[in-house]
Amino acid sequence: MAARVGASSRHGTKKWLASFFGDAGHSSSSKSVVKERLQIILAHQRGSQVLTGVDLAALQQELLECVQRHIKVASGANINIAVKNEGQMDIFEMQVPVDGDHMTEKRKPTW
Known part of the structure:
Protein backbone atom coordinates (compact mmCIF):
# COMPACT_ATOMS: atom_id res chain seq x y z
CA MET A 1 0.00 0.00 0.00
CA LEU A 51 27.89 34.01 -7.65
CA THR A 52 27.22 34.45 -3.92
CA GLY A 53 29.42 37.23 -2.59
CA VAL A 54 30.50 38.40 -6.05
CA ASP A 55 30.11 42.10 -6.88
CA LEU A 56 28.33 41.57 -10.20
CA ALA A 57 28.45 45.24 -11.17
CA ALA A 58 32.23 45.34 -10.73
CA LEU A 59 32.67 41.98 -12.48
CA GLN A 60 30.53 43.12 -15.41
CA GLN A 61 32.45 46.40 -15.70
CA GLU A 62 35.86 44.70 -15.61
CA LEU A 63 34.86 42.09 -18.18
CA LEU A 64 33.30 44.72 -20.43
CA GLU A 65 36.50 46.80 -20.31
CA CYS A 66 38.49 43.72 -21.31
CA VAL A 67 36.12 42.91 -24.19
CA GLN A 68 36.17 46.55 -25.38
CA ARG A 69 39.95 46.37 -25.82
CA HIS A 70 39.38 43.89 -28.65
CA ILE A 71 35.78 44.33 -29.86
CA LYS A 72 33.61 47.39 -30.42
CA VAL A 73 30.54 47.10 -28.24
CA ALA A 74 27.26 48.61 -29.47
CA SER A 75 26.63 51.94 -27.74
CA GLY A 76 23.94 51.71 -25.08
CA ALA A 77 24.29 47.92 -25.15
CA ASN A 78 22.42 45.87 -22.57
CA ILE A 79 24.94 43.43 -21.06
CA ASN A 80 23.63 40.19 -19.51
CA ILE A 81 25.50 37.86 -17.15
CA ALA A 82 24.26 34.35 -16.30
CA VAL A 83 25.51 31.07 -14.89
CA LYS A 84 24.01 28.00 -16.53
CA ASN A 85 24.32 24.33 -15.78
CA GLU A 86 24.82 22.02 -18.73
CA GLY A 87 25.22 18.45 -17.61
CA GLN A 88 27.94 18.39 -14.97
CA MET A 89 29.40 21.74 -15.96
CA ASP A 90 28.57 25.26 -14.76
CA ILE A 91 28.90 27.78 -17.58
CA PHE A 92 29.44 31.49 -16.99
CA GLU A 93 27.89 33.42 -19.86
CA MET A 94 28.11 37.11 -20.69
CA GLN A 95 26.11 38.47 -23.61
CA VAL A 96 27.51 41.64 -25.15
CA PRO A 97 25.93 43.13 -28.29
CA VAL A 98 28.70 44.13 -30.69
CA ASP A 99 28.83 46.98 -33.18
CA GLY A 100 28.46 46.14 -36.90
CA ASP A 101 32.16 46.88 -37.43
CA HIS A 102 33.08 44.82 -34.40
CA MET A 103 36.89 44.74 -34.55
CA THR A 104 38.78 47.60 -32.92
CA GLU A 105 41.47 49.30 -35.03
CA LYS A 106 44.39 47.64 -33.26
CA ARG A 107 42.88 44.14 -33.67
CA LYS A 108 41.91 44.38 -37.37
CA PRO A 109 43.83 41.93 -39.59
CA THR A 110 46.38 43.58 -41.89
CA TRP A 111 45.88 41.20 -44.89
Whole structure:
Protein backbone atom coordinates (compact mmCIF):
# COMPACT_ATOMS: atom_id res chain seq x y z
CA MET A 1 0.00 0.00 0.00
CA ALA A 2 2.86 2.41 0.81
CA ALA A 3 4.34 1.90 -2.65
CA ARG A 4 1.03 2.82 -4.20
CA VAL A 5 0.79 5.99 -2.15
CA GLY A 6 4.34 6.96 -3.14
CA ALA A 7 3.66 6.31 -6.82
CA SER A 8 0.39 8.18 -6.61
CA SER A 9 2.11 11.05 -4.82
CA ARG A 10 4.83 11.24 -7.49
CA HIS A 11 2.21 11.14 -10.23
CA GLY A 12 0.28 13.93 -8.51
CA THR A 13 3.43 16.03 -8.23
CA LYS A 14 4.22 15.48 -11.90
CA LYS A 15 0.68 16.50 -12.84
CA TRP A 16 0.92 19.61 -10.67
CA LEU A 17 4.29 20.58 -12.19
CA ALA A 18 2.93 19.91 -15.67
CA SER A 19 -0.13 22.08 -15.07
CA PHE A 20 2.00 24.80 -13.46
CA PHE A 21 4.33 24.91 -16.45
CA GLY A 22 1.56 24.70 -19.03
CA ASP A 23 1.77 21.04 -20.06
CA ALA A 24 -1.93 20.35 -20.46
CA GLY A 25 -1.75 18.00 -23.45
CA HIS A 26 1.22 15.82 -22.42
CA SER A 27 2.64 16.03 -25.95
CA SER A 28 6.37 15.51 -26.40
CA SER A 29 6.87 19.16 -27.35
CA SER A 30 5.01 20.28 -24.22
CA LYS A 31 7.12 17.95 -22.12
CA SER A 32 10.28 19.41 -23.58
CA VAL A 33 9.04 22.92 -22.76
CA VAL A 34 8.41 21.87 -19.16
CA LYS A 35 11.85 20.26 -18.96
CA GLU A 36 13.50 23.38 -20.37
CA ARG A 37 11.69 25.65 -17.91
CA LEU A 38 12.70 23.47 -14.98
CA GLN A 39 16.31 23.52 -16.18
CA ILE A 40 16.19 27.32 -16.36
CA ILE A 41 14.88 27.53 -12.79
CA LEU A 42 17.50 25.08 -11.52
CA ALA A 43 20.28 26.85 -13.41
CA HIS A 44 19.17 30.19 -11.99
CA GLN A 45 19.16 28.80 -8.46
CA ARG A 46 22.54 27.19 -8.98
CA GLY A 47 23.88 30.37 -10.57
CA SER A 48 22.78 32.32 -7.54
CA GLN A 49 24.89 30.02 -5.36
CA VAL A 50 27.94 30.20 -7.62
CA LEU A 51 27.89 34.01 -7.65
CA THR A 52 27.22 34.45 -3.92
CA GLY A 53 29.42 37.23 -2.59
CA VAL A 54 30.50 38.40 -6.05
CA ASP A 55 30.11 42.10 -6.88
CA LEU A 56 28.33 41.57 -10.20
CA ALA A 57 28.45 45.24 -11.17
CA ALA A 58 32.23 45.34 -10.73
CA LEU A 59 32.67 41.98 -12.48
CA GLN A 60 30.53 43.12 -15.41
CA GLN A 61 32.45 46.40 -15.70
CA GLU A 62 35.86 44.70 -15.61
CA LEU A 63 34.86 42.09 -18.18
CA LEU A 64 33.30 44.72 -20.43
CA GLU A 65 36.50 46.80 -20.31
CA CYS A 66 38.49 43.72 -21.31
CA VAL A 67 36.12 42.91 -24.19
CA GLN A 68 36.17 46.55 -25.38
CA ARG A 69 39.95 46.37 -25.82
CA HIS A 70 39.38 43.89 -28.65
CA ILE A 71 35.78 44.33 -29.86
CA LYS A 72 33.61 47.39 -30.42
CA VAL A 73 30.54 47.10 -28.24
CA ALA A 74 27.26 48.61 -29.47
CA SER A 75 26.63 51.94 -27.74
CA GLY A 76 23.94 51.71 -25.08
CA ALA A 77 24.29 47.92 -25.15
CA ASN A 78 22.42 45.87 -22.57
CA ILE A 79 24.94 43.43 -21.06
CA ASN A 80 23.63 40.19 -19.51
CA ILE A 81 25.50 37.86 -17.15
CA ALA A 82 24.26 34.35 -16.30
CA VAL A 83 25.51 31.07 -14.89
CA LYS A 84 24.01 28.00 -16.53
CA ASN A 85 24.32 24.33 -15.78
CA GLU A 86 24.82 22.02 -18.73
CA GLY A 87 25.22 18.45 -17.61
CA GLN A 88 27.94 18.39 -14.97
CA MET A 89 29.40 21.74 -15.96
CA ASP A 90 28.57 25.26 -14.76
CA ILE A 91 28.90 27.78 -17.58
CA PHE A 92 29.44 31.49 -16.99
CA GLU A 93 27.89 33.42 -19.86
CA MET A 94 28.11 37.11 -20.69
CA GLN A 95 26.11 38.47 -23.61
CA VAL A 96 27.51 41.64 -25.15
CA PRO A 97 25.93 43.13 -28.29
CA VAL A 98 28.70 44.13 -30.69
CA ASP A 99 28.83 46.98 -33.18
CA GLY A 100 28.46 46.14 -36.90
CA ASP A 101 32.16 46.88 -37.43
CA HIS A 102 33.08 44.82 -34.40
CA MET A 103 36.89 44.74 -34.55
CA THR A 104 38.78 47.60 -32.92
CA GLU A 105 41.47 49.30 -35.03
CA LYS A 106 44.39 47.64 -33.26
CA ARG A 107 42.88 44.14 -33.67
CA LYS A 108 41.91 44.38 -37.37
CA PRO A 109 43.83 41.93 -39.59
CA THR A 110 46.38 43.58 -41.89
CA TRP A 111 45.88 41.20 -44.89
